[in-house]
Amino acid sequence: KAGVTQTPRYLIKTRGQQVTLSCSPISGHRSVSWYQQTPGQGLQFLFEYFSETQRNKGNFPGRFSGRQFSNSRSEMNVSTLELGDSALYLCASSALGGGEQYFGPGTRLTVT
Amino acid sequence: AQSVAQPEDQVNVAEGNPLTVKCTYSVSGNPYLFWYVQYPNRGLQFLLKYITGDNLVKGSYGFEAEFNKSQTSFHLKKPSALVSDSALYFCAVRDNSSGTASKLTFGTGTRLQVTL
Numbered sequence: 040k041a042g043v044t045q046t047p048r049y050l051i052k053t054r055g056q057q058v059t060l061s062c063s064p065i066s067g068h069r070s071v072s073w074y075q076q077t078p079g080q081g082l083q084f085l086f087e088y089f090s091e092t093q094r095n096k097g098n099f100p101g102r103f104s105g106r107q108f109s110n111s112r113s114e115m116n117v118s119t120l121e122l123g124d125s126a127l128y129l130c131a132s133s134a135l136g137g138g139e140q141y142f143g144p145g146t147r148l149t150v151t
Numbered sequence: 152a153q154s155v156a157q158p159e160d161q162v163n164v165a166e167g168n169p170l171t172v173k174c175t176y177s178v179s180g181n182p183y184l185f186w187y188v189q190y191p192n193r194g195l196q197f198l199l200k201y202i203t204g205d206n207l208v209k210g211s212y213g214f215e216a217e218f219n220k221s222q223t224s225f226h227l228k229k230p231s232a233l234v235s236d237s238a239l240y241f242c243a244v245r246d247n248s249s250g251t252a253s254k255l256t257f258g259t260g261t262r263l264q265v266t267l
Contacts, residue, residue: 043194072254072255074255074257081257081258081259081260082241082257082260084254084255084256087254095254097254129194129195131195139185139197139200140185140197140255141197142187142194142195142196142197143194144192144193144194145193145194
C-alpha cells in the first residue's frame with residue numbers, strides 16, 4: 040500500500056497570508072490527525088478527523104482549521120500567518136481511531 | 152491530562168553495544184504506548200506499540216520495549232546498536248479512556264548517536 044502523502048513538501052509564505060496543506064491517508068484509513076513540529080514546542084496535536092467529522096482538537100487558535108472529505112483526504116488551513124507558524128506540519132492516518140498512526144513526510148512551512 | 156517524559160536529550164552508544172532510550176508516562180486511564188523514529192527531513196516511522204498483554208513488546212528493526220506499570224515506564228531497547236540507528240526517537244501515549252480518538256501526546260524526543 041502507498042503511504043501517507045502530503046503536498047506540498049515545502050512552502051514559503053509571507054506574514055498575513057493564508058495557506059492550505061493537503062494530506063492523503065493510506066487507503067482504507069478513515070482517521071486523519073495533524074501535528075505541528077517545532078524545535079521549541081516539539082510535536083503538538085492540532086486536530087483529528089474521522090469520517091469527515093472533527094473528533095478532537097488541540098490547543099491552537101482558531102486560525103488553524105481543517106476538514107476531511109468523503110474519500111478521507113484531509114486539508115488544513117492556517118489563516119493570517121505569523122512568524123511562529125513556521126514549522127513542519129505532519130499528517131498521520133490510522134485504520135481505526137485508536138490504533139497506531141502512520142505519518143507522512145510532512146510539509147515544511149516557512150513564514151517570512 | 153496525559154504526558155510523556157523522555158529524560159535524556161541524547162544517548163550515545165558504540166555500535167554493537169546494547170542501547171536503552173528511556174520514557175515515562177502519565178495518563179488517567181490505561182495507556183496505549185508507542186515508539187516512533189524520525190530521520191532527518193522525514194516524517195515519523197512507527198516502531199512498536201503496547202496496548203495490552205505481554206510487557207515485552209517487539210517491533211521493527213530489532214527494537215523492543217518493556218512496559219512497566221508500577222514505574223509508569225516504557226523504555227526502548229535494542230541488544231546491539233547499529234550506526235544506521237542514529238536518529239531522533241519519540242515516545243508517545245494515548246489514554247484509552249478517550250475511546251477511539253487518536254490524540255497522541257509525544258515526549259520531547261531523544262537523539263540516539265551510534266558511533267563506530
